[in-house]
Amino acid sequence: LVILTRAVRLGVPGPVLGRMAGNIAIDAVIGAVPGLGDIADVAFRANSRNARLLEEYAARPERTARASRWVVAGVLLVGVAALSLAVVLGVA
Numbered sequence: 001l002v003i004l005t006r007a008v009r010l011g012v013p014g015p016v017l018g019r020m021a022g023n024i025a026i027d028a029v030i031g032a033v034p035g036l037g038d039i040a041d042v043a044f045r046a047n048s049r050n051a052r053l054l055e056e057y058a059a060r061p062e063r064t065a066r067a068s069r070w071v072v073a074g075v076l077l078v079g080v081a082a083l084s085l086a087v088v089l090g091v092a
Contacts, residue, residue, distance in 0.1 A: 003050040007057075015068035016057055020050045022075060 004020050027046035031037040057064040 003047060003054060007050075007054050010054075012054070012057055013065045013068075015065055015072050016053060018072045019068040020053055022072070023049045023053075 001024065004017065004024065007017055007020060023046040027040070027044055030040040030044065033040075053064065053068075
């Protein structure tokens with residue numbers, strides 16, 4: 001959260017912050033699963049990803065913001081599709 005807080009203070013745009021928050025959320029959710037969490041901690045490093053995103057934003061702000069908008073939109077689209085499918089199938 002330190003990197004995310006620093007990004008907020010630096011004025012990083014919402015899509016990049018959303019992507020960073022998503023990295024933290026994925027790390028937290030997968031890390032909570034016994035066994036799988038240990039493997040995920042080695043393979044998925046949210047802090048490293050977020051530091052790299054912040055560096056990319058500093059080097060190419062418009063490109064990073066545009067790419068982050070697409071990633072956030074894609075994740076939201078997949079989430080809505082999964083929820084819709086669950087409702088249609090009566091799982092929810």
